[in-house]
Amino acid sequence: MSGFFHYFSSHFESFRGEFWALFFGGIGSGIIYAMVAIGYTMVYGVLRLINFAHSEIFMIGGFSGFFVLKYGIGSSTPSGLSSVFFVILGILAGGIAGSLSAVVLERVAYRPLRKRGAPKIAYLISAIGASYFLINIAAKEFGRIGQSMVQPYTDHAVFTIFGAPIQMYTIIILIVSVLMFLALDRIVSATKLGRGIRAVAQDSETASLMGVNIDKTIAVTFLLGGFLGGVAGFLYAMNFGVLYSMGFTPALKAFTAAVLGGIGNLRGAVLGGLILGIVESLSVSFVNPAYIDVVAFAILILVLMFRPTGILGERLGRDA
């Protein structure tokens, strides 16, 4: 019994010491999950489809940012304003490539099925097929070896909170994500475009009778989700480099986050992403880091057992 207490008290000691560092690390990965989760949740909202090729939108965003910075920066070491410029350039490159590929994906892999009234399982197969197609094209074209990103700035700890170093990288993704989440929230809840998306999500037939252009609305949904996914890919690649298979695990986590928060629910996706990132990071204090993925998926199973519609519940078509 005393051994048991000793185990806990010694783990609690180390937990106190590293809590904040793990917490902020978790926020960093949680934001990436959230940005990708939004893409899943939006597409699910309008099409009731899990776009499994979204992981490759993430990868394409990463590679686009990678190439733009590689040729833009070359061998120089940017600092100050030029760093800001290159980060924005990378974000735009990732976002634009992400949205374009998402729109193309919708046109090629999903719209033909929709026009023919294909069963849901056909969408799923099409999504997985598109995903494998893109992974293998990327592997062939970009090589199967990971490459590190040319750094647009010199990463360093800017300040510390409760002894935890906060990296420039964390600050950048925090700013970028908050801006994007706010903008998306406004678009979906306060613009005509957003009303269209919500209308299609709620009842696509009625929406079309009311004059909403279904094809256009779906394309816009992919465009917005693809933008966030592409930017997330770039931000992730700034830290971890690029690789043809880089999308697989983060996207699986993001899908988990979307379900955790309540699929179809934008704020749920953000909340789910953050919770997942923070909990899996903090779990390292108590279990071997190798169990980080086990913890992530155990959370999913637990939440679904007690709250099958996710933390915030499904909110298809209602205000974000």
Place this chain on the structure above:
Amino acid sequence: MKVRRTILKNRLNKTVAALATGALLLVAVPVAGFASAGAATKPVYVIGYEGPLTGPANQYGLNEVYGLQLAVNQWNANNLPFTLEVKQFDDQGSGTLSPAQAAAAVAVPNLVAVVGPAFSGATHAAQPTYEAAKMPIVTPSATAVGLATTGANNFFRMVYGDDVQGTADANFLLNVKKAKSITVIDDATFYGAGIAKVVADVAKKAKAKVVTTTLPQSTSCSAQASVAQFAAAATKIKNAKPDAVFYGGYACDYANLLPALSKAGYKGIVMSADGSYDAALMTQVNPVSAAKGAWLSAANCGSTGNLTGATAAAYEALSGIAPESALYDAQAYDAGNIIVAALKSIGVTALGTNTITQTRSAISAYLHANKFDGVTGKIAFQANGNLVGTGKGNIAIYQITGKDLPTKKTCY
């Protein structure tokens, strides 16, 4: 009656003998590489190479296959009584893919020996196939301890195993760097877990405080675990403040661990072994400055060094790879040479009449029974396939100082 029975018996014996001879010829001619084709065409013998020729760790495979090819080219220009060919079997360094490559190799009728497999996990998985076919496998780089403890007599390696390398690494950390506490991480592969265990055991014996942990291979190494584990583990390590961290695994993930430790603010000594001595480490580590000061080891010092002089120049001309950073090029070159020495000693006549299994077994027997002078020094094998000797002075330790893989080594 008795006479008739005797005649019948004699006839029967003759028929059996004729059939048997015919069968033998049928078997022997194709497998011996068209030995009976006469003086105009020499018989052809194939030496296989198995290793990663594509995939995240293909640099090892390229380093080695060119070493073998160089040896074969030189022998072919040397008026041998037979012609040699190299056939490549790409296992991507994976234990999942290697049994199929091994099966393909043993099925080649005039393939007499294999240089490789390059990786320990791949060797472990392929060995049952090779052993069943009596195929001699001479690996230039598979260092896991467990490969030489199976009792098989077809296994040979040109480098000292992880017992030697892991011990040298641990002693370097304990005695040279004066580390009193070490966190030992492994990547849950056959190779990584093996060398990490050696380091941990030696350090524990020396009364150092040892914490072991496993971070399984991530998506960067074409496996499943997420790269997020490195940042979390690094935070924990930073907090525990061990004097040193040893990583048993490959470059594709060492490239994730180094920046994670640097970002977490860990200031101690970080070291990995030959699995991470790969040019890909320096292209993947992000930013490169995160690798500065980190240590690496490899079993290529002293009598098991790299190619030098004219051989190195010929190697570079053939491969386009700088020989000083081409880990295990010399070992592959020597592996090719000793296989050819075995073929020469068996002789073209015996080769022509042997079955392929007999030839393969004869090569193994020859490698066990003889000593060789290679570019890597004196080569002789123990019964288990390990090199003879303690390996002292054969382990190179490198420190990363710039943007490229370090080539300046100290031998331990």
